[in-house]
Amino acid sequence: MVLVLGEVQTTALRHSGGIPQGFAEAALALTAGERVRVSERPISYAVSPRTYTGVDCTIEARSGAKVRGVGTLMGRASLTGGRVLQCSVVARLEPVPGGHRRAWSHYLARLGVVETLGRTDIPGTAAAHLSADRSVSTMGMGAFCGGLVGRIQKSPVLDQQLPLRVRRTVLRWAAVVNEDAEDPKVLFTVREDGLREIKLELAAPGAIDGLLDLFEDLALHDWLLTALLSVIEQSRIGVEQPAQSVVRLRPAVDHLLHLWMPAARLDEFGQSAWKALESRPGLTRQWDASVKRIRDQMAMAAALVDRQPERAQLFR
Amino acid sequence: MLVFAASDKGGTGRSVTSCNVVYRSALAGSNVCYLDFDFGSPTAGSIFQITDAARGVRKGGLHSYLLDTNVAPTGEAKRIDVWSRSARASLRQRPPGSGKLMLFPGDEDGGEFGPDKEALRRCVHLFQALDEEFDMCLIDLSAGRSYATQLVLEATADPALRGVTARWLVFHRWTRQHIPAAGGLVYGPNGILEVGVDAGHDRERLRAAIKFVRTAVVDPDSVELSGLRPAQVAWLRDCDEDLRNLAATWQVGRSAVIGTVPLDPVLQWREQLISDDDVVARDIANSSTVEAFGELSRRLAVDDDWIGA
Ligand SMILES: Nc1ncnc2c1ncn2[C@@H]1O[C@H](COP(=O)(O)OP(=O)(O)OP(=O)(O)O)[C@@H](O)[C@H]1O
Ligand SMILES: [Mg+2]
Numbered sequence: 001m002v003l004v005l006g007e008v009q010t011t012a013l014r015h016s017g018g019i020p021q022g023f024a025e026a027a028l029a030l031t032a033g034e035r036v037r038v039s040e041r042p043i044s045y046a047v048s049p050r051t052y053t054g055v056d057c058t059i060e061a062r063s064g065a066k067v068r069g070v071g072t073l074m075g076r077a078s079l080t081g082g083r084v085l086q087c088s089v090v091a092r093l094e095p096v097p098g099g100h101r102r103a104w105s106h107y108l109a110r111l112g113v114v115e116t117l118g119r120t121d122i123p124g125t126a127a128a129h130l131s132a133d134r135s136v137s138t139m140g141m142g143a144f145c146g147g148l149v150g151r152i153q154k155s156p157v158l159d160q161q162l163p164l165r166v167r168r169t170v171l172r173w174a175a176v177v178n179e180d181a182e183d184p185k186v187l188f189t190v191r192e193d194g195l196r197e198i199k200l201e202l203a204a205p206g207a208i209d210g211l212l213d214l215f216e217d218l219a220l221h222d223w224l225l226t227a228l229l230s231v232i233e234q235s236r237i238g239v240e241q242p243a244q245s246v247v248r249l250r251p252a253v254d255h256l257l258h259l260w261m262p263a264a265r266l267d268e269f270g271q272s273a274w275k276a277l278e279s280r281p282g283l284t285r286q287w288d289a290s291v292k293r294i295r296d297q298m299a300m301a302a303a304l305v306d307r308q309p310e311r312a313q314l315f316r
Numbered sequence: 317m318l319v320f321a322a323s324d325k326g327g328t329g330r331s332v333t334s335c336n337v338v339y340r341s342a343l344a345g346s347n348v349c350y351l352d353f354d355f356g357s358p359t360a361g362s363i364f365q366i367t368d369a370a371r372g373v374r375k376g377g378l379h380s381y382l383l384d385t386n387v388a389p390t391g392e393a394k395r396i397d398v399w400s401r402s403a404r405a406s407l408r409q410r411p412p413g414s415g416k417l418m419l420f421p422g423d424e425d426g427g428e429f430g431p432d433k434e435a436l437r438r439c440v441h442l443f444q445a446l447d448e449e450f451d452m453c454l455i456d457l458s459a460g461r462s463y464a465t466q467l468v469l470e471a472t473a474d475p476a477l478r479g480v481t482a483r484w485l486v487f488h489r490w491t492r493q494h495i496p497a498a499g500g501l502v503y504g505p506n507g508i509l510e511v512g513v514d515a516g517h518d519r520e521r522l523r524a525a526i527k528f529v530r531t532a533v534v535d536p537d538s539v540e541l542s543g544l545r546p547a548q549v550a551w552l553r554d555c556d557e558d559l560r561n562l563a564a565t566w567q568v569g570r571s572a573v574i575g576t577v578p579l580d581p582v583l584q585w586r587e588q589l590i591s592d593d594d595v596v597a598r599d600i601a602n603s604s605t606v607e608a609f610g611e612l613s614r615r616l617a618v619d620d621d622w623i624g625a
Binding site: 011012014133134135136137142143146147149150153154156158159160161162165166167168170234236238239240 | 345347376392412413441448450474475476478479
């Protein structure tokens with residue numbers, strides 16, 4: 001059994017509008033001399049070069065059993081639509097016999113791998129990673145990921161104006177590669193404390209990039225939906241006059257609505273995983289309903305705009 | 317926007333006023349949070365009536381978020397949703413149209429601490445992340461010249477927070493001892509301005525971002541004092557005049573004041589949030605107190621009241 005663990009943090013870029021591709025490249029240049037990859041279709045997208053950090057830490061399984069882990073975490077950052085920033089961290093755990101740490105050169109030759117020294121409870125480690133409190137994270141993945149977000153958000157090319165205020169979302173995932181597994185199984189949960197978790201079981205490991213693309217795409221759309229719902233909540237529909245609510249809904253129209261494109265950049269494997277998620281919890285269904293609600297509010301405000309009191313509200 | 321609540325002396329009403337101000341902002345629809353940076357005695361939990369965090373939390377509060385030496389596992393600071401977790405029934409009915417009201421508690425076994433590069437780095441990250449989420453983050457600092465104050469001055473001077481508005485409220489009582497103390501905390505040696513300039517702030521801009529709040533003020537003309545004899549009222553007026561002159565000499569005078577909270581019978585008795593119900597239905601708190609909290613919450617967000625900041 002092989003275990004790949006990761007975390008994705010998603011947030012609005014600290015910039016008032018979508019940023020041009022050149023700015024995106026400057027903001028995402030995490031590693032000197034390495035290129036930021038960009039694409040324009042079907043949606044503008046830029047991804048940073050990979051960056052790594054060394055770890056030598058204790059990894060705890062759900063049972064409380066501990067094992068020492070040594071190696072490197074891999075991180076990357078991406079920007080979708082010039083607006084949504086995502087940072088990802090990932091590591092493949094590989095149990096090795098014997099309890100001795102090797103020279104760093106050994107670990108540097110296997111970037112993105114953390115070797116666990118001794119017997120390792122793979123399912124228990126996956127469970128511990130997913131169920132941990134938000135204030136702790138396996139191997140310090142959360143701190144590394146948050147550090148990347150912070151670094152990019154302070155980039156001098158950004159004007160520091162937030163287009164809308166939403167909490168950063170944190171999605172933790174665990175992919176267990178189990179040769180005996182049949183069809184890939186994917187389970188997406190939103191915990192009570194807001195943390196998102198995904199458990200994926202699959203038979204063949206595939207490329208890490210494919211996994212990262214999948215989880216980032218899920219995290220992206222989950223964030224878009226979360227942000228949309230929060231804008232709707234803050235628009236005080238039913239509390240305010242329709243014209244006022246529409247003004248408050250504007251950030252959704254300006255910054256969110258055009259970004260919904262589930263699985264647009266994913267390979268076949270990613271597409272099938274999305275399909276499984278669409279039947280339950282059905283992100284697109286909720287998105288469509290929310291977008292319809294916004295359009296209805298706008299239509300109603302437009303219809304009322306010729307009535308004097310409403311007009312005064314809108315143009316005061 | 318970040319709002320720092322400071323005072324030179326303890327027991328000025330800094331925490332109670334701050335809690336009530338964020339509560340008023342949330343009622344008005346803003347998403348707000350309260351960060352308990354009074355590491356020695358984190359009491360915000362008791363003001364919001366969070367039963368299991370009355371004196372901070374056992375694990376994962378702001379103190380350990382900033383200082384836990386075990387760097388690797390640090391994720392996020394613990395947060396408590398006041399609307400759903402307060403023991404006060406009237407708070408648990410979150411009114412429609414209100415904003416988030418979140419408490420970031422301190423730790424039970426916190427304590428003050430000294431300069432720490434890693435704590436500064438984490439503090440910057442914390443403010444940056446919370447500013448992405450909240451319209452206003454109010455940070456309650458401990459009384460006097462604490463390292464917490466230096467820490468946040470250094471954090472707000474960091475380039476990562478250059479786009480984030482930061483404002484200061486300095487609380488003091490309306491007495492002969494408190495007025496010079498408040499002035500000294502801002503303008504005096506090792507005061508906010510001096511430490512701020514050392515941290516990289518522009519002196520004039522920082523100065524414009526600092527305003528004073530007078531707490532538990534007795535107004536000689538108020539109806540509550542209508543039972544006093546004319547000689548007593550005249551004497552109170554003289555005292556008040558005296559204090560106003562004193563405030564002017566210490567640069568704590570009218571133009572530097574952003575709010576005045578009257579002495580309130582409920583607050584004198586207990587540290588708590590004052591709900592509209594306490595004023596209207598139960599008639600135990602004064603409406604002028606609630607108005608003062610509301611006014612302060614509004615003025616915090618009015619840029620014209622903070623010109624130059
Ligand atoms: N407007 C007011 N009228 C009457 N009493 C008040 C008023 N504001 C605060 N108090 C009371 O003053 C006392 C001190 O208030 P509080 O704990 O908020 O002060 P503090 O400045 O935060 O103190 P510390 O430095 O110990 O943290 C409390 O008992 C509080 O209820
Ligand atoms: Mg206090």
